[in-house]
Amino acid sequence: MLKKRLIGVVTIKNGWAVQSFGYHRYLPLGKPECMVENLDRWGTDEILVQSIDRSGAKTGPDYALLGKLARLGLSTPLIYGGGIRTVEDGAKVIQRGADRVIVDALLHDDLSVVKGLSEQLGTQAVIASIPVAIGAHRLEWFDYRSKVAAPIGEALFKMIRHGIVSEVMLTDWQHEGTPFGFNNELIDMFQNEKVPLIAFGGISSVEQMTALLARPNVAAIAIGNFLSYREHAVQRFKEVLASGSLRPPIYATEYPL
């Protein structure tokens, strides 16, 4: 059966991998390619690289970074987000080494481009990133560029229901980087939508992961900072999760070639 996934997230700002806290404070971690190489080596189920300053600066996708990552010869699926403005941008991102794309600003700017991406790349290759918080008993969608939160519009819900995107990454932006921060109510408040969800933002403990993975609509959990604090964090989390829903930890020595 299909396993649920543990996605390693590398956040890039000004060309450097950073720890991100609540979408407003950043601490440098090092070279992105080193972080990505570690996640690949540790057997993460997918790797998400998000360049968070590309859309705001209107500089387009970070093709130079994608080139560096391609040269690593990753054997783990790579998701890229950041600066994608057009269908051509998305196609180039895939050609330069990503397997899937994730869009956030584009959901605010032009849903027709998202539909075009789905038609060109295939639905499975397109993920919607929706940073949310609970406000006035409903989900509020945060635009990280304007710093404004507003209810999720019907146009976005309609696009999701029509299967234009394969998955939605629901980010608890307020608690991103905070230990034990992720608010599970965000998932529960989104449960009427049939789309598979990726939970992200403040997921640090095995208890949180277990609770999230038990929810039928959660296909994956994404973890950023909390994979960076120790070696082999992915394997260690997988070892103690003791959940049949996740692929077991993989060690390279098990597969002599």
Place this chain on the structure above:
Amino acid sequence: MSIITIGIIDYGMGNHASVVHSLRDLGFRVRVTKEISELDVADVLLLPGVGALPVAMRNLHERGLVTYLQEQARLQRPLVGICLGMQLLASASYEHGYTAGLDLIPGEIKPFTDHGVHIGWNTLECTQNDPLYTSSDGQAFYFSHSFYFDGPSEYQVAAARHPSLFAAAIRRGSVTGVQFHPEKSQAAGKALLKNLITELVNA
């Protein structure tokens, strides 16, 4: 034994870098090309791909590769399709309307019901005793697709469950395809690629 050369067919779709790296790591010589003269000298032809099938078929037609690939299959040259590349081997697809495929393996590409997608790691279950795949039986591989192969069971050599069984690998003679991405399936994927290509060339 001489080094096996793999001709990766460049038809403007998908991510070649991972496939190239995986194959080179395994000791194969790799050429990424749309030139028939270069493909002619490869031991194995490989169709990778991430994307939608109608665009892929249009690109193959524009590059004059549809007739070429059909002719190579008739000549029993080894041909491997990965993900979208596997779907291209079928007779037709219903992705964004009806599109004729390469028609190398009888069958149609149909959507999972209710806009379903199948993304993530799933276990390969061999349904036939095919030397290309039996050594990978029970291993987990990375899938990312929303359409599946629906065709005669004689061509389905391995399956996965979502939740019911669907074709994860298909084969007709020297032509074979996998719905998953072995190049993105870590060590299990490399082991499968190595065995699959070696067996195909030595078949």
